[in-house]
Amino acid sequence: MEFELSEEQALLRDTVRSALTNAYDVEKLRAVTDTELGWSRDVWRSLAEIGILGLVFREEDGGMGAGPEELSVVMTEIGASLAPEPLLGSVVVPGSLVARTADDTTRSEIVDGLSSGARLLAFAHNENRDRWPHAAVLTDGAATTATDGTITGVKTLVDHGDVADTFVVSAREADGTVGLYLVPADAEGVTVTPYRTHDRRRGAQVEFTGTPGTRLGEGDASQAITEVEIAAQSALCAEAVGAMSRALDLTTEYLKARKQFGVPLSTFQALSHRAADMYVQVELARSMSTYLTASLADGDYDPITASRAKLQICRSGRHVGQEAIQMHGGIGMTAEYPVGHYASRLTAISHTLGDADAHLAKLTGSVAEWKMVTVG
Amino acid sequence: MQLRFTPEEESFRRELRDFFTTAIPEEIRRRNEEGKQQWPDDVVTTTRILNERGIAVPAWPVEAGGQDWTPVQHHIWREEMSLNFVPDLLPFNAGMVGPVIAHFGNDAQKERFLPATRNLDLWWCQGFSEPEAGSDLASLKTRAVRDGDEYVVNGQKTWTTLGQYADWIFMLVRTDPDVKKQAGISFLLIDLDTPGIEMRPIQLIDGGHEVNEVFFNDVRVPAENLVGKENDGWTIAKFLLGNERSGIARVGYTKTKLARAKTLAAQITTPVGTLLDDPAIASRIADLENQLLALEVTQLRVVVGSSDGKPNPASSLLKLRGSELQQEAMELLADIAGADSLPVAGPDAADANGTADVLSPEWAQLSVPTYLNYRKVTIYGGSSEVQRQIIDKAVLGL
Numbered sequence A: 001m002e003f004e005l006s007e008e009q010a011l012l013r014d015t016v017r018s019a020l021t022n023a024y025d026v027e028k029l030r031a032v033t034d035t036e037l038g039w040s041r042d043v044w045r046s047l048a049e050i051g052i053l054g055l056v057f058r059e060e061d062g063g064m065g066a067g068p069e070e071l072s073v074v075m076t077e078i079g080a081s082l083a084p085e086p087l088l089g090s091v092v093v094p095g096s097l098v099a100r101t102a103d104d105t106t107r108s109e110i111v112d113g114l115s116s117g118a119r120l121l122a123f124a125h126n127e128n129r130d131r132w133p134h135a136a137v138l139t140d141g142a143a144t145t146a147t148d149g150t151i152t153g154v155k156t157l158v159d160h161g162d163v164a165d166t167f168v169v170s171a172r173e174a175d176g177t178v179g180l181y182l183v184p185a186d187a188e189g190v191t192v193t194p195y196r197t198h199d200r201r202r203g204a205q206v207e208f209t210g211t212p213g214t215r216l217g218e219g220d221a222s223q224a225i226t227e228v229e230i231a232a233q234s235a236l237c238a239e240a241v242g243a244m245s246r247a248l249d250l251t252t253e254y255l256k257a258r259k260q261f262g263v264p265l266s267t268f269q270a271l272s273h274r275a276a277d278m279y280v281q282v283e284l285a286r287s288m289s290t291y292l293t294a295s296l297a298d299g300d301y302d303p304i305t306a307s308r309a310k311l312q313i314c315r316s317g318r319h320v321g322q323e324a325i326q327m328h329g330g331i332g333m334t335a336e337y338p339v340g341h342y343a344s345r346l347t348a349i350s351h352t353l354g355d356a357d358a359h360l361a362k363l364t365g366s367v368a369e370w371k372m373v374t375v376g
Numbered sequence B: 001m002q003l004r005f006t007p008e009e010e011s012f013r014r015e016l017r018d019f020f021t022t023a024i025p026e027e028i029r030r031r032n033e034e035g036k037q038q039w040p041d042d043v044v045t046t047t048r049i050l051n052e053r054g055i056a057v058p059a060w061p062v063e064a065g066g067q068d069w070t071p072v073q074h075h076i077w078r079e080e081m082s083l084n085f086v087p088d089l090l091p092f093n094a095g096m097v098g099p100v101i102a103h104f105g106n107d108a109q110k111e112r113f114l115p116a117t118r119n120l121d122l123w124w125c126q127g128f129s130e131p132e133a134g135s136d137l138a139s140l141k142t143r144a145v146r147d148g149d150e151y152v153v154n155g156q157k158t159w160t161t162l163g164q165y166a167d168w169i170f171m172l173v174r175t176d177p178d179v180k181k182q183a184g185i186s187f188l189l190i191d192l193d194t195p196g197i198e199m200r201p202i203q204l205i206d207g208g209h210e211v212n213e214v215f216f217n218d219v220r221v222p223a224e225n226l227v228g229k230e231n232d233g234w235t236i237a238k239f240l241l242g243n244e245r246s247g248i249a250r251v252g253y254t255k256t257k258l259a260r261a262k263t264l265a266a267q268i269t270t271p272v273g274t275l276l277d278d279p280a281i282a283s284r285i286a287d288l289e290n291q292l293l294a295l296e297v298t299q300l301r302v303v304v305g306s307s308d309g310k311p312n313p314a315s316s317l318l319k320l321r322g323s324e325l326q327q328e329a330m331e332l333l334a335d336i337a338g339a340d341s342l343p344v345a346g347p348d349a350a351d352a353n354g355t356a357d358v359l360s361p362e363w364a365q366l367s368v369p370t371y372l373n374y375r376k377v378t379i380y381g382g383s384s385e386v387q388r389q390i391i392d393k394a395v396l397g398l
């Protein structure tokens, strides 16, 4: 077994870290997330230049050919800096769906645009009231449907759907299977309603009315969607670990610096022991994130493994976010100070692709299927 | 032992419920239920309706407009307010400065301030905390120096809740810097229109503006605005903080949130029924209900046992658990909202444009900002750590 980063991975981490640390402190972050776009085109360009946007795509398509481990390394840095650039929503998730399903020409055209930062995609999948881990494309009358290559339906909570030039849309086919379609954002019958999220990101609800789309590949796309979602869960877990670990750092720094009753807060055991508990939670989360990433790197896309990791991440993230605010006192409640933004981001991650209750329910429902749980 | 309320108490409860549900406008109570209260109007309207009926400040001394109620009646009043979604009264008026003036003020102060405070003609805010004086409140530095018939005040207060609507601020100020820190503090009332005062908003993590910083630069305050004797402020502060804590458990309020959680969970469909059928959610709700019941019975034990009106050290227990349970209820609602909690506003940064115009229901969009906002309740009014210390010292003798 090997848990340390390789030399190249450590180099990747350092490169991304320095790019993002230079780009963002809490003031710059607030300024950028207050703009209509919500993130920075300049940072996007620099991510493209150092190869981050093409990270997960095959070299022959113009990508970097990196795997889940490298993505986790990058996502951890994104989490630590709270960088709002939509790597996951605009590139990795929709791009991976294209990479898995499209024909050669479409694939290399799209991957090329994504890697250079010229294109922004979005995965229009989730439907109203369809909670994870349900189908995401409903099976009833409210489902988004594809009939002779035209799409009709409403997709909600489309991550960064406000800026996409092209949507990857899931739709129920007449035979009940799920197909994926490419739809340009300016195609006829597309209505985009953008919104802001509590963690200062962007999204949109997208409605398609008789909109023409190009089918990506043949057959049912459900397996591709499941695997890409597991990859996204893994990326979110890594992002959360970065956010938690920075929230812990901020807290320990604050406990050492803030004085009350004439002494630093760190001298109160009632607080220092809780910082120790936060550390425990961060490391347990890091372990489970690593566990999921490593299993993906082995090519094993197991939903149960993903649920195990996400459950721990949700639990640790809640604990760390709440304790970080509490131990900062009033200052932790302010928008001017970063710790609350970490708590907000961790909450958003917990509610994306299944929260603790959902993952626990999934594991609970399967518990009779194994005798004991061990690594490997 | 006697678990049930007496028939008289029950009819007292019914009377209050009838009054609350008929006299307080339906739309105010609905806004409050949905977490969309209009500031400051809804509080002002509610307070005046209650005051007309003589029940805006039942805990004040009778001669100041209070009621000669038993502790159980006070409890029922508070509960029925919450259960019927009557907005909370402004704590600074009803729970803090009013009782202080009634107990420590001179006749002129009582006459001048109490009727207006009761009726919310005067909106008060609380100027205790400072950047360097949080949990360690007694280390506050804002100076008030006597100059003839006036005090000259210099310094900074922070976390001043709802100060943007306030007419007056009640302050702890340092009047003697040369004695033990608790001994040199005074309690002063200041008109916020006095020259030299500047108030600046602080934005919290839910995006809202409810607290402020207040700066005092050579602010001249008539000496008649001193409450009690000079340098007696710490005694007054302890009296006030004891009152603040006992009202803060909000069991009734949390009950309404858990009830709402159930209603909403029952409306959300899953592949096997509704979210309320999901054992993970159902057991979480059941567990919270039980913990809240334990707190309610504890509160009743405290209420029934407190006859002399003095703050009971067990009020720290109520503040500690009550605030935690409020937070857990908000967390539960945010988790019931799930991914629908992500959107919170339309795209335009310049606008305070409310919730986003998408299919995620409004309550879901409000749920995480509320959850984040409620992290405050274990910090203010004496943080959980401070409450534990009070329990350690005053109850356990550690």
Ligand SMILES: Cc1cc2nc3c(=O)[nH]c(=O)nc-3n(C[C@H](O)[C@H](O)[C@H](O)COP(=O)(O)OP(=O)(O)OC[C@H]3O[C@@H](n4cnc5c(N)ncnc54)[C@H](O)[C@@H]3O)c2cc1C
Pocket: A258, A260, A261, A265, A268, A270, A271, A326, A327, A328, A329, A330, A331, A333, B125, B126, B127, B128, B129, B131, B133, B134, B135, B136, B158, B159, B160, B161, B162, B211, B376, B379, B380, B381, B382, B383, B384, B385, B386
């Ligand atoms: C939303 C909000 C509204 C408020 N409204 C008002 C208001 O209207 N008027 C007003 O005067 N004040 C108000 N406050 C201030 C509030 O009372 C203080 O925030 C509180 O006293 C804590 O002080 P602090 O923020 O400076 O934190 P600190 O005192 O710096 O505490 C930081 C952390 O350390 C812990 N801690 C501190 N000392 C000890 C110790 N000895 N042992 C163990 N743990 C310790 C605290 O519990 C906390 O977790 C408000 C605060 C908030 C957040």
